[in-house]
Amino acid sequence: MSHSLPAHEPFPRTAEAADAAGPLAGLVRLCPPPATRPPAVDRAGTEAALGTALPADYRRLVETYGCGVFDETVRLLVPGADRPDHDLLAQTAEREEILRSLWDFADEEPPAELAEPGSRLVPWAFEEGSGAFLHRLVRPGRHPDTWTVLYNEGRGPLWEAHGTGCAAFLHGVLAGTVETAYFGYLYEVRKPVEHRFEPVAEALGG
Numbered sequence: 001m002s003h004s005l006p007a008h009e010p011f012p013r014t015a016e017a018a019d020a021a022g023p024l025a026g027l028v029r030l031c032p033p034p035a036t037r038p039p040a041v042d043r044a045g046t047e048a049a050l051g052t053a054l055p056a057d058y059r060r061l062v063e064t065y066g067c068g069v070f071d072e073t074v075r076l077l078v079p080g081a082d083r084p085d086h087d088l089l090a091q092t093a094e095r096e097e098i099l100r101s102l103w104d105f106a107d108e109e110p111p112a113e114l115a116e117p118g119s120r121l122v123p124w125a126f127e128e129g130s131g132a133f134l135h136r137l138v139r140p141g142r143h144p145d146t147w148t149v150l151y152n153e154g155r156g157p158l159w160e161a162h163g164t165g166c167a168a169f170l171h172g173v174l175a176g177t178v179e180t181a182y183f184g185y186l187y188e189v190r191k192p193v194e195h196r197f198e199p200v201a202e203a204l205g206g
Contacts, residue, residue, distance in 0.1 A: 023168035024060045030174055031070060031195035038066020038199070039080075046079040049089050050122060055136065055144040057167040058124055068199040069128060071174060073186045076125050086200060088124070095123050095133060102157075111150060111159040113137050121150065124166050131155040132182065136166065151182060 041062055047053050067078040067086050077088040084090040099121070102108045113119065118140030125134040131154030136147040149169045151160040160180060162169050172178030174195050176187065186192075 023165065023171050024057060024064065027061075027167055027171040027174070028064065030171060031197050033065045033197060034068075034199050038063070038078075041079040043079075046089060050092065052122075052138060053144045055147055055165060057145070057165045058136070061167055061170070065197055066199060068197055068202075070170065070197050071186055071190060071192050071195055072198070073128055073183065073190070074125050074134070074170060074173060075128055077123060081200070083200075088122075091123050091126075091133075095121065095135075099152075108157045111152075111161070113150060113159075113161055116140070125170070127154075127183065129185070130182075134166070134169070137161075151180065153182065 043054065043059065061076060062078050065076060067076060067081045069075040075086065077086060077091050079088045081087040081090075084094075099110070103110050114121070114137075116139060120138045121135040122138055123133045123135050126132060127134070133152050133154055135150045135152065136144075137150050138144075138147055145165070147165070149162040149164060149166060151162070152158075153160075160182065162178065162180075164172070169178060173180070173183055173186070
């Protein structure tokens with residue numbers, strides 16, 4: 001369902017905001033993107049369908065890497081992906097339905113971060129093989145570049161909040177510097193010395 005685009009408070013003019021490309025630059029150094037630029041996405045159509053602008057760091061992630069998986073662990077959701085399970089809009093609608101069912105009919109409570117009226121979640125990635133999703137916390141009246149990350153374990157009721165954007169969080173996950181109770185497969189099994197992004201065509205044998 002489409003929503004009208006809401007007004008946001010002005011973007012905070014801080015040193016961190018001015019260096020918005022910093023986390024992505026670090027991620028690119030740590031995990032090189034594909035040599036071929038990924039296909040452009042329909043930003044206007046995606047934002048209209050979501051009812052909100054996309055955060056700049058997410059847009060840069062998609063523009064730089066496209067649809068694929070980091071270290072066989074974190075799969076980036078991209079607008080217009082060929083498969084519904086990789087598509088940002090399809091997964092947003094699916095996760096909204098699943099979570100609403102859990103909160104309405106199962107013995108689960110939404111995360112405390114959704115207590116603010118009008119707050120909602122937009123998924124941007126998932127952890128391979130775990131059922132876990134990474135979301136952005138959309139807060140009414142707040143600029144999209146201030147949205148932070150929520151990790152939901154997927155097969156359980158627990159949530160983990162991170163006060164950062166998706167590019168910085170992803171960099172921290174791959175570098176092993178983020179404080180998290182999750183990503184055990186990456187840290188305990190794979191233990192990569194070099195980090196790799198695999199485009200979806202390669203991952204699926206295309």
